Amino acid sequence: MRIRDRFAKTEARVAPYAFVSPFFIVFAIFGLFPLLYTAWVSLHDWSLLAGDQGYVGFANYRELFHDSDFWRALTNTVGIFLLATIPQLILATVLAQVLNARLRARTFWRMGVLLPNMTSVAAVGIIFGLISSRHYGVVNWGLGHLGVNPIDWQGHRWSSWLAISVMVDWRWTGYNALILLASLQSVPKELYEAARIDGASAWRQFWSITVPMLRPTIIFVSIVATIGGIQLFTEPLLFGSGVNAISGGNSGQYQTVAMYLVQQAFTGQRFGYASTVAWVLFLIIAVFAVINVALLRRIKSVE
C-alpha cells in the first residue's frame, strides 16, 4: 500500500512535465534551434553543396548592406505590405461593424467573408495570375469597357504591387473581420444606444466607439499581418508564372525579401548569405511589430 502511494505521488509530480514535454521537445528541435542556428550560419561562408567554408564574421552583413538587389526586394516587400495592410485593416473593421448588425442568415454572411481564406495561397496566386492576364484576363476586359487600355499587370512595379496586395487582401480581410467581430461582440450594446440617443451618426459611432474599443484586437491583427506580410512569398511567386518565377518579374519589380532569400539559398546555393537575409528579415519584423504597437497605442481608448 505504501509503495503504491509513493508511486502515485511520484506520478502526480512527474506527469505535468511529461504532458508538456512533447511540445517543448519538438519545438526546440524544429522551431527554435533552426531559428537560432540561422544567426550562426550567417557568420559563415556556407554553401548548399560544399557546406561550411569557414567563419567570415560580419562579411555577409556588410555585403548585404551594399546589395542593391536586397534593397530593391526590401522596398517591394514594405511597399506591398503597406499597400495591402492599411486598406485591409480599415475594410476588416468596417466589415466587422456590418456583420455585428442584427442580420438575417448570420452564419451565411460570415461563411461568405471567410470563403477566400479556405483557398490555398498557391491557388490564389494561380487564379489571380490568370484573371489579370494581359490579353484575355477578365480584369483588363472589364477595364477596357471603361476605356482603359490593357494593363500589363506583371510588367510594372505599381501594377504588380497592386495586384499582389489585392490577392493578400482577398484572402485575409474576411478572416480578420471575424476576429474583430468577436471582440466587437463584447462591446456593451448600451454604449451604442447611448450614442444614438445623443444623436451620434453611424460614422461618429464607428470612430468614437468601435475603433477605440477594438484597439487591442487591431494591434493583435496588425502584428499577425506584419509577421505574414514581411515574409510574403507564395503570392508573388505564383503571380509571375514561368521557370524563373523566383526572380519576381524580369527586373525584380515584385521580388520580395523572402523570394530573394530562397533564390540566394537554393539557386545561388549561398546558405550563409541567405541566412543573413533571414536574420535581417527577422529583425525587420521585430522593428515593424514595435512600430505597429507604438502607432496603434495612440488611438485613444474609451474611458
Add this chain to the structure above:
Amino acid sequence: MKTKNPLLYVGLIATLIFSAGPIYFMLVMASRTNNEIVSLPPPFWVGGKLSSNVDRVFDNPDVLFGQALLNSLIVALVATVCVVLTSSLAGFAFAKLKFRGRNAMLLFVIGTMMVPVQLGLIPLYMLMTKLGLSGGLESVTLPFIVAGFGVFMMRQFAEQAIPDEMIEAARVDGASTFRIFFSIVFPALRPAAAVLGLLTFMERWNDFLWPFLTLDAEHPTVQVALSRLSSGYYSDQSLIMAGTLVGTLPLVVVFIVFGRQIIGGIMEGGLKA
C-alpha cells in the same frame, strides 16, 4: 429585431460577390477549353469540359496529381492527430495541474505564436538532410506535429470545461494522471479538439513554402503539384485551373459542412489572444 437597413445587405452582397467571384472563375475556366478561355469576351458561365479537364490533370505524368492528393491527405491527417493530442495533453497540464515553472513555460508557449520560426528554414533544411528525411513526407510533417496556438487554445478551453472537483474525485479513487487525462479530460475537451483539428488540417493542406523547398519530385503535396502545373512548362490554362479546382475542393467541402465550427474557432482564437 432584425435590421432592415437595405444598404447593409447591398454592401454584404457586394462583399460576397467579391469573395466568391475568383472561386467561381476558377470553376468556369476549369470547365472550358483553352480556346474558350482566351476568347473575348471571356466566358462567364460554366462550360462542359470539366470532367475531361480533370481527367487530363490526373493523367499528367509529370505532376503525379493523384499521388499529391494522397500525400497531402496523409501529411495533414498525421499532423492533425498529433497536434490535437499534444495540445490537449499540454493544455490540460497548463490549465489544471500545478507544477514548478508553469507560468514561465506557458508564457514561452504564447511567445512561440509571435515568432516567425519559418525564417529558420535553412538550418531546418540542413537538419532534414542530416536526418536523411529531406525530400520525403516526414520532412514536411515532423516540424508541425506540435503548435503553440493549439496548446494555448486547449488550455483556455480546459480551464473552464473541466471542474477541479472532477479531477480531485478521480484522484481519491486512485486514478493516475494519465488515466484521468484519457478517461475524463480528453472526452471533455472534444468540442475544442474538433475545432483545433479542423484548423490544423486546413493549415497543413494549404502549406506551401516549406514543402515547395524540401519535397522532391516523387513526393509532391497538392500545393507543390499545383505550382509545378503552373510553372511554365505548360501554358495549358484549363489544365491548371482544373488542378487548382480539385486541390481546393476538399477544403471547400470541409468548410461547407463545418463552417459554423470553423468560424467559432477563429473568432474564439482571436478573442483570447
